[in-house]
Amino acid sequence: MEGSHKxxxxxxxxxxxxxxxxxxxxxxxxxxxxxxxxxxxxxxxDKLYFTxxxxxxxxxxxxxxxxxxxxxxxxxWAVGIYEEAYYFHKSRKKxxxxxxxxxxxxxxxxxxxxxxxxxxxxxxxxxxxxxEQRNMNKYSFxxxxxxxxxxxxxxxxxxxxxxxxxxxxxxxxxxxxxxNRISKEVKLQAKKDLNxxxxxxxxxxxxxxxxxxxxxxxxxxxxxxxxxxxxxxxESGDELTKIAxxxxxVNLYVGDDDYIxxx
Numbered sequence: 735m736e737g738s739h740k741x742x743x744x745x746x747x748x749x750x751x752x753x754x755x756x757x758x759x760x761x762x763x764x765x766x767x768x769x770x771x772x773x774x775x776x777x778x779x780d781k782l783y784f785t786x787x788x789x790x791x792x793x794x795x796x797x798x799x800x801x802x803x804x805x806x807x808x809x810x811w812a813v814g815i816y817e818e819a820y821y822f823h824k825s826r827k828k829x830x831x832x833x834x835x836x837x838x839x840x841x842x843x844x845x846x847x848x849x850x851x852x853x854x855x856x857x858x859x860x861x862x863x864x865x866e867q868r869n870m871n872k873y874s875f876x877x878x879x880x881x882x883x884x885x886x887x888x889x890x891x892x893x894x895x896x897x898x899x900x901x902x903x904x905x906x907x908x909x910x911x912x913x914n915r916i917s918k919e920v921k922l923q924a925k926k927d928l929n930x931x932x933x934x935x936x937x938x939x940x941x942x943x944x945x946x947x948x949x950x951x952x953x954x955x956x957x958x959x960x961x962x963x964x965x966x967x968x969e970s971g972d973e974l975t976k977i978a979x980x981x982x983x984v985n986l987y988v989g990d991d992d993y994i995x996x997x
Contacts, residue, residue, distance in 0.1 A: 739769045742795055744819065745804040746812040750775045754834040758804050761837045772798055792821055796912020797896075800828040803845075807834055816850035883928045883949075891924055891949040892916055896994070898959055899986040907986060907994065917993045920986070927981060928952070935977050942970030956981040 743762060749755050755775065762771055774791055791814075795801065801822045805811040811819075822829045822845070829845040832838070842848070896908040896916075931952055932939070939948050944963070955962030955978035963974040989995045 739766075740772050740798040741766055741769045742798040742801040742818070742822070743771050743773050743804075744791075744801055744815040745775070746806045746810075746815060748806050749804055749834060754804065754807075757837055758802075758832050758834065761832065761839065762802050765839060769799075791818060793910065793912045793915060795821055795825070796914060797908050798827075800830065802830040802832050802839065804832045804834050811848050811850040813850050816845075816848060819845040819848065883925070883932055887928060887932075887949040888921075888924060889913070890947055891928060891953050892921070894950045894953040895924075895984070895986060898954065898957070901988050907988070911988070911992075911994055915992065915994055917989070917995050920994060920996050923996065931977065931981065935974055938970045938973055938977075942973070943968040944970035944974060946971075948974070952978050952981075953984075955979065957983045 741762060743758065745755060745758065749758075755773075759771055759773065763769075772794060774794065779790065779794070795818060801819060803811070803815050803819050805815065819829045819842070829842045830839050831842050831845075831848075833840075892913055893908065896911060896913075897906060899907045901907060901910065928949060932948075935948070938944060945968070946963075948963075951962045951974070953959075955964065955975055963971045963978060965971070984996050986994050986996050
């Protein structure tokens with residue numbers, strides 16, 4: 735049964751819809767049986783690609799824990815999968831390579847050293863420049879945190895928000911957007927709410943019998959998602975529920991500019 739953890743299976747265009755792609759999927763699932771494989775060679779991603787461009791794949795990558803990449807039979811990587819692997823690496827996530835012939839999977843310590851074909855990219859360093867710029871934008875929200883709430887707390891809260899919200903078509907937002915697509919307004923409000931909640935619940939979180947991810951449970955509880963602090967089976971969990979219930983529900987939606995807002 736597939737879990738909530740995701741693996742990105744990046745592969746070259748010539749591998750799409752071939753036995754190598756099929757065998758790659760099987761081998762990856764065999765190695766990580768509890769993970770869901772995210773394959774960019776799906777119709778829903780084709781539509782998004784033609785409307786939003788290559789950046790859609792970076793958004794998908796933001797939702798995955800690590801990537802597994804398959805080049806062509808010659809061993810060469812296309813520039814697209816090089817960019818994806820480079821982005822994984824700069825995001826401090828692991829990158830693996832799967833050989834299309836032997837199906838051997840190996841961990842790449844530095845995928846940025848891989849050779850790739852970059853037809854059409856005439857400017858030296860253009861690939862890395864684009865990724866570096868995107869990587870800076872992605873992590874800019876961390877600067878919004880003040881002492882008392884950690885980077886991981888905000889990240890957990892926002893990831894939970896995306897995972898438990900849907901667009902107008904019922905698609906989970908974490909499948910179509912990453913943290914970089916959350917508007918500055920939402921990030922600022924999340925910071926304020928987290929700090930306000932933490933100031934009221936600090937002693938219960940630090941010294942009580944509650945054990946869990948409080949930022950994750952805070953989102954679930956304030957929005958009545960059917961899980962959260964109350965599901966923790968602890969006295970502190972009950973008290974934390976009372977505090978969280980005083981916060982209004984938050985509904986995320988996709989704006990006309992494709993960024994995530996709340997109401």
